Amino acid sequence: MADTTRHILGSYDAALSALQNDLLMMASLCELNLRNSLGCLLNRDEELCNVTIADDEEIDQLEKQVDKSGIDLLRRFQPVASDLRHVVAAMKLSGNLERIADQAVNIARKARKLNRSALLPEVNFLDPMYREVTGMLSDVLRAYTENNVDLAIGIPARDKTLDAMNHEITENLTVQMTKFPERITEYLDLIFIARHLERAGDHVKNIAEDVVYAIAAEDIRHMGAQRPGSAADLLGDKADNGDAWKTGDSLPS
Amino acid sequence: MDRTQDTLLKPLAPSAAPATPEPAPPLRKAFDVTDLNVWYGPKYAVQGVTLGIPERTITAIIGPSGCGKSTFLRCLNRMHELVPKSRMTGSILFFGEDLYAPKIDPAVIRRRIGMVFQKSNPFPTMSIAENVTVGLRLNGIRNRSFLQDRMEQSLRMAALWEEVKDDLSKPGVSLSGGQQQRLCIARAIATQPEVLLMDEPASALDPIATMKVEELIQQLSRDYTIVIVTHNMQQASRVSHKTAFFYLGKLVEFNDTDQLFTRPREKQTEDYISGRFG
Numbered sequence: 041m042a043d044t045t046r047h048i049l050g051s052y053d054a055a056l057s058a059l060q061n062d063l064l065m066m067a068s069l070c071e072l073n074l075r076n077s078l079g080c081l082l083n084r085d086e087e088l089c090n091v092t093i094a095d096d097e098e099i100d101q102l103e104k105q106v107d108k109s110g111i112d113l114l115r116r117f118q119p120v121a122s123d124l125r126h127v128v129a130a131m132k133l134s135g136n137l138e139r140i141a142d143q144a145v146n147i148a149r150k151a152r153k154l155n156r157s158a159l160l161p162e163v164n165f166l167d168p169m170y171r172e173v174t175g176m177l178s179d180v181l182r183a184y185t186e187n188n189v190d191l192a193i194g195i196p197a198r199d200k201t202l203d204a205m206n207h208e209i210t211e212n213l214t215v216q217m218t219k220f221p222e223r224i225t226e227y228l229d230l231i232f233i234a235r236h237l238e239r240a241g242d243h244v245k246n247i248a249e250d251v252v253y254a255i256a257a258e259d260i261r262h263m264g265a266q267r268p269g270s271a272a273d274l275l276g277d278k279a280d281n282g283d284a285w286k287t288g289d290s291l292p293s
Numbered sequence: 294m295d296r297t298q299d300t301l302l303k304p305l306a307p308s309a310a311p312a313t314p315e316p317a318p319p320l321r322k323a324f325d326v327t328d329l330n331v332w333y334g335p336k337y338a339v340q341g342v343t344l345g346i347p348e349r350t351i352t353a354i355i356g357p358s359g360c361g362k363s364t365f366l367r368c369l370n371r372m373h374e375l376v377p378k379s380r381m382t383g384s385i386l387f388f389g390e391d392l393y394a395p396k397i398d399p400a401v402i403r404r405r406i407g408m409v410f411q412k413s414n415p416f417p418t419m420s421i422a423e424n425v426t427v428g429l430r431l432n433g434i435r436n437r438s439f440l441q442d443r444m445e446q447s448l449r450m451a452a453l454w455e456e457v458k459d460d461l462s463k464p465g466v467s468l469s470g471g472q473q474q475r476l477c478i479a480r481a482i483a484t485q486p487e488v489l490l491m492d493e494p495a496s497a498l499d500p501i502a503t504m505k506v507e508e509l510i511q512q513l514s515r516d517y518t519i520v521i522v523t524h525n526m527q528q529a530s531r532v533s534h535k536t537a538f539f540y541l542g543k544l545v546e547f548n549d550t551d552q553l554f555t556r557p558r559e560k561q562t563e564d565y566i567s568g569r570f571g
Binding site: 044045046052117119123257 | 526527530554555556557560562563564566567568569570571
C-alpha cells in the first residue's frame, strides 16, 4: 500500500500543519505569559508586568487565526476521523489558551498594583500553585504534541489538587487579614491571584479533555468518579464486543 | 406491510389503501450475509464478506473503485447472476429466508428488492405515468384506478408529484436528470418493494438534484431498507445510519456511520476516509 502518513492532497497536509503550527505558537506564548506573570509578582518587576499585558494582544490574534484556519480546513477538506477530531480540538484549545493568557494578564495587573506597595511576604504562598499550574500546562501541551493520552488523562486529578491549594491559600490569607487589617486590600489581591491561577487550571483541564478526545476519540468530560485514571482504563472501556459490529448485531436504536 | 407473514413466493397483491407507516417494531436483519464470495471468471471480486444489514435503515457501502461494493450490492437481489461466468458461494438470508434457495424465483426477488442505478434510465418511449406503473403492468395489474392511485402515491413518495402532475403524459426522458432519477425511484417503489438498492444514485446529478435525492432517501428509510453504494463519503456520512467499508474485495469495517467517520476501528478505514489512499 502507498505511504499513508500523508494525504493524497498535499494542500490538506499543508493546511493541517499550518493549523498545528499556529496553535503551538499560541501555546508557547501562553505558557511564557503565565510564567512571566509569576515573575511580575515574585521579582516585583513592573516592566515584565507591562510586557505580559501587552503580549496578550498577539495571543488574541493567534486565537482568531487558529479559528479561521480551522473553519477554512472544515470548508475545504471536510476532514473526518482523527483529522476531524484534531481540527475541532485545535479550535477548542485555542479558546482555552486565550483564557489562560487572560488570567496571566489579570495576575500581571494585580502584581503591578501590589508591587507599588511594600513587599508582602505572603506572596510566597502562591509559589506552589504557580509551579503546579505551569507544570500542568507544560504537560498538557507535551501530551498534545506527543499524542500522550496517559499524560493528558492525569491532568484533571491535578486540577483538583490545584483547587485544594487555592482553598488553603485563601484560608491562610484570611487569617492574615485578621492579623494585619491595614493590608487587607493587598491580601485580597493575593486571594484574587490564587483564584486566577485556579481558573487557569480549569482551562488546562479543559485542554486535557480535548486532547484525550483528539487522540483517543473518548469524551472524558463530566464523568465524575467514572473518569478513567489512565490510558489503560480508557482502552478497557473500548473492549471489543466480539464480532457483533461486523455482523450488524449492534443495531442502531 | 406485514413482513412477518411475507414469503418470497408470495405474489404481488394490489392494495387500494395507501401504505401507512406502522409503529416501528424492533429492528431485524433485512439481510444476513455469511461468508459471501463472488468470482467473475478468474476475478475474485468479493472475498468472505459477513455482515448483517438492519431493516428500515440506510446502509452505505463505500470503497475505492474495484473493491467489490457494486458486486456485493447486486448479490442482494441476484443481479450478479446476469453477468456471464459469475460464481458465488456463501449465504444471504433475506428476512431469514435463503435468497439463493432453488425454489426462489429471481424475478420475485427483484420485485421485493428494487434497484436504482447510477444513470437514470426511464423507458424512452413511455410517458412519465407509464414509466412509474410499468412494473405493476408487467405483473398483470390492469385495474386503472389502482394503477392511477399507485402512480400518484409513488410520485409523491419520490417528491416528484408536484413537479410533474400536469405533465404525466409527457415522455419520461423529457425531465431533467435529477427528475429522471427521482422518476426511476418512483418506478422502483411503485411495486412496493421492501428494500431499495441504490448504486451511486446521485453521482450523475448536480448538487441541488443530489440534495433532493438524499432528502428522498432519508424519507424513504422510514418504510424501506435502503442499501446505497456511493463514492461520495460526505454523502455516506450525511444520509446513512450504518456504513460498510470495502477494500480489495474484503469488508474492512462495518459500523454505525457516526462512529466510522469519527473514530474508525481500522487504520485502513481511517486512511481511506481521510484521503490517504484510494
